[in-house]
Amino acid sequence: MSQLRKDPLVNRWTIIATERARRPAAFVDPQSTVTNQKNCPYCQDKASPCIDESNGVKIINSSSPILDDSKPFEPHRHGLYEAAHSYGSHEIVVESPEHIANMADLPLVQIKAVLQAYALRMQTHRKNPFIEYTLAYKNYGVAAGSRNIGHARSQIMAVSVLPMRVKDKISGAEKYFDVHERCLFCDMVSQEIKNKERVIVENEHFVVIAPFASRFPFESWVLPKFHQCDFVEGIKAQEDSLASIMKDILLRFKIGLNDPAYNYMIQTSPVKDASSYKDYYHWHIEVMPRLTRVAGFERGTGFYICPIPPEMAAAFLREVDIRA
Amino acid sequence: MSQLRKDPLVNRWTIIATERARRPAAFVDPQSTVTNQKNCPYCQDKASPCIDESNGVKIINSSSPILDDSKPFEPHRHGLYEAAHSYGSHEIVVESPEHIANMADLPLVQIKAVLQAYALRMQTHRKNPFIEYTLAYKNYGVAAGSRNIGHARSQIMAVSVLPMRVKDKISGAEKYFDVHERCLFCDMVSQEIKNKERVIVENEHFVVIAPFASRFPFESWVLPKFHQCDFVEGIKAQEDSLASIMKDILLRFKIGLNDPAYNYMIQTSPVKDASSYKDYYHWHIEVMPRLTRVAGFERGTGFYICPIPPEMAAAFLREVDIRA
Numbered sequence: 001m002s003q004l005r006k007d008p009l010v011n012r013w014t015i016i017a018t019e020r021a022r023r024p025a026a027f028v029d030p031q032s033t034v035t036n037q038k039n040c041p042y043c044q045d046k047a048s049p050c051i052d053e054s055n056g057v058k059i060i061n062s063s064s065p066i067l068d069d070s071k072p073f074e075p076h077r078h079g080l081y082e083a084a085h086s087y088g089s090h091e092i093v094v095e096s097p098e099h100i101a102n103m104a105d106l107p108l109v110q111i112k113a114v115l116q117a118y119a120l121r122m123q124t125h126r127k128n129p130f131i132e133y134t135l136a137y138k139n140y141g142v143a144a145g146s147r148n149i150g151h152a153r154s155q156i157m158a159v160s161v162l163p164m165r166v167k168d169k170i171s172g173a174e175k176y177f178d179v180h181e182r183c184l185f186c187d188m189v190s191q192e193i194k195n196k197e198r199v200i201v202e203n204e205h206f207v208v209i210a211p212f213a214s215r216f217p218f219e220s221w222v223l224p225k226f227h228q229c230d231f232v233e234g235i236k237a238q239e240d241s242l243a244s245i246m247k248d249i250l251l252r253f254k255i256g257l258n259d260p261a262y263n264y265m266i267q268t269s270p271v272k273d274a275s276s277y278k279d280y281y282h283w284h285i286e287v288m289p290r291l292t293r294v295a296g297f298e299r300g301t302g303f304y305i306c307p308i309p310p311e312m313a314a315a316f317l318r319e320v321d322i323r324a
Numbered sequence: 325m326s327q328l329r330k331d332p333l334v335n336r337w338t339i340i341a342t343e344r345a346r347r348p349a350a351f352v353d354p355q356s357t358v359t360n361q362k363n364c365p366y367c368q369d370k371a372s373p374c375i376d377e378s379n380g381v382k383i384i385n386s387s388s389p390i391l392d393d394s395k396p397f398e399p400h401r402h403g404l405y406e407a408a409h410s411y412g413s414h415e416i417v418v419e420s421p422e423h424i425a426n427m428a429d430l431p432l433v434q435i436k437a438v439l440q441a442y443a444l445r446m447q448t449h450r451k452n453p454f455i456e457y458t459l460a461y462k463n464y465g466v467a468a469g470s471r472n473i474g475h476a477r478s479q480i481m482a483v484s485v486l487p488m489r490v491k492d493k494i495s496g497a498e499k500y501f502d503v504h505e506r507c508l509f510c511d512m513v514s515q516e517i518k519n520k521e522r523v524i525v526e527n528e529h530f531v532v533i534a535p536f537a538s539r540f541p542f543e544s545w546v547l548p549k550f551h552q553c554d555f556v557e558g559i560k561a562q563e564d565s566l567a568s569i570m571k572d573i574l575l576r577f578k579i580g581l582n583d584p585a586y587n588y589m590i591q592t593s594p595v596k597d598a599s600s601y602k603d604y605y606h607w608h609i610e611v612m613p614r615l616t617r618v619a620g621f622e623r624g625t626g627f628y629i630c631p632i633p634p635e636m637a638a639a640f641l642r643e644v645d646i647r648a
Contacts, residue, residue, distance in 0.1 A: 299587055300459045301481075
């Protein structure tokens with residue numbers, strides 16, 4: 001038997017395997033995802049010229065950018081279709097001068113510097129009137145869409161259209177606020193901390209939960225306990241706290257699940273009209289190991305099938321001993 | 325440089341690599357996806373009891389169903405969350421008595437029997453007043469979410485909630501109809517056949533195109549040339565034609581891309597209120613080889629990045645010689 005669960009934000013249903021759920025140990029990755037590449041371009045300064053550098057974190061332009069500012073974003077029609085130049089920016093954040101693969105293994109001070117670099121680059125891109133959204137994210141390991149180079153890095157994209165997924169989240173948060181006059185994320189934080197069973201770890205400013213309608217096994221959301229729609233404003237004076245909880249959850253993945261591939265995405269508010277989101281949107285980070293493949297059912301319906309209940313995933317991750 | 329392209333149905337943007345596009349040959353799968361498993365459960369009748377059998381196609385219940393009818397779909401609240409029993413049905417279509425892995429290698433008459441079995445099962449499930457949608461789909465190969473057994477099979481799901489992705493498609497088609505008083509899919513078929521560059525193959529009743537805003541390399545849509553919202557009605561008297569064009573596109577994948585993993589999903593209209601969709605919805609099949617991994621940018625935005633322009637993918641698939 002399985003259970004259907006609805007994500008309260010975007011109304012997306014997930015099918016959660018319960019009785020037939022796979023045990024957490026069944027997801028432990030049989031092989032490590034990262035192999036070292038010789039002649040690492042990020043060690044040897046062979047990569048693109050540096051845009052910015054501070055505290056050992058380097059920002060460079062992607063060598064194969066999927067967004068650039070060579071032409072403006074001007075949609076034009078092709079019959080019933082619409083296309084435009086892929087305007088924006090695509091930067092790589094080289095997270096450390098050391099050749100270390102997994103952010104989980106970086107010192108706290110280095111993770112803090114990476115988070116600060118995200119905020120600084122976002123601030124810069126927001127000054128561009130053609131930018132609607134900035135996304136900082138990481139692909140770690142081949143299964144997460146990264147190449148095997150073995151040098152920790154993440155990416156920052158600045159795009160000229162508001163992404164559909166951000167729109168859906170904002171619209172869901174607004175609807176909840178209209179009914180309850182409260183932020184959905186704040187309510188979620190309270191309920192999860194009170195309920196405990198989906199909490200993986202928490203500190204003074206943040207809590208990491210396995211979301212109720214998890215799409216993926218061991219999916220984890222890093223939720224700020226204090227209401228703020230914007231990542232850049234949100235981490236001010238809380239960088240140490242965020243660095244510490246990010247390292248914690250990434251170490252739990254690494255130790256508990258044998259260094260799996262993973263993605264994380266910082267979900268902040270749109271660049272424009274920030275004042276209209278400030279009451280009901282709440283920035284957060286989605287972190288997800290990549291242990292299963294999305295199949296035809298997910299593609300055909302938009303539903304997800306999660307092979308382990310989030311309560312079981314949270315209990316497993318809580319018990320991982322990260323004091324190595 | 326890349327191009328942003330908007331899907332006219334669901335307004336989803338895709339970033340299409342153009343100048344930096346990978347050449348089609350770069351996607352050819354280095355290894356065959358299917359290895360044979362000894363003691364195939366589908367050969368040895370060790371699988372679940374047969375629900376239906378005709379023309380060598382067997383319908384069985386999934387041995388690990390993610391939907392079942394043991395309890396009704398009755399949503400209940402957990403604080404701000406909502407959950408329900410995962411009501412519905414989950415059936416496996418064993419496509420042939422022979423141990424053949426890829427539908428591309430089945431005789432036409434067998435593919436036709438599979439399509440007829442989909443229609444028959446859909447008709448049965450629709451009589452259940454608690455069913456809102458029926459999805460027939462296939463996962464072929466590990467990268468597509470299937471196990472390596474080497475015996476062609478597909479799946480039929482009947483679900484008690486209308487999937488988000490189906491809702492989005494219907495809402496997009498309705499908006500287009502409201503403005504143009506025409507079916508978006510019919511207009512797409514006309515434009516694509518006139519334009520030719522994204523057409524992979526066509527016959528009397530169907531055309532296969534690489535969609536303008538392709539999400540994945542070599543993504544292909546099988547579009548009926550005649551307007552009909554419903555798969556069950558739509559294939560009547562056209563089963564031979566559909567079987568022939570399905571075999572054709574699957575052979576092009578197999579020969580041109582070295583037997584890659586793939587999914588297909590039959591996108592038909594919802595079970596209820598069929599009369600309200602009939603003017604503007606148009607059934608179709610999405611077919612997609614699984615050659616790349618979705619990464620953090622896609623997960624964080626809902627955008628997709630397609631590393632090859634659909635025009636180049638279509639030209640490559642058109643030229644594959646399938647008369648082996």
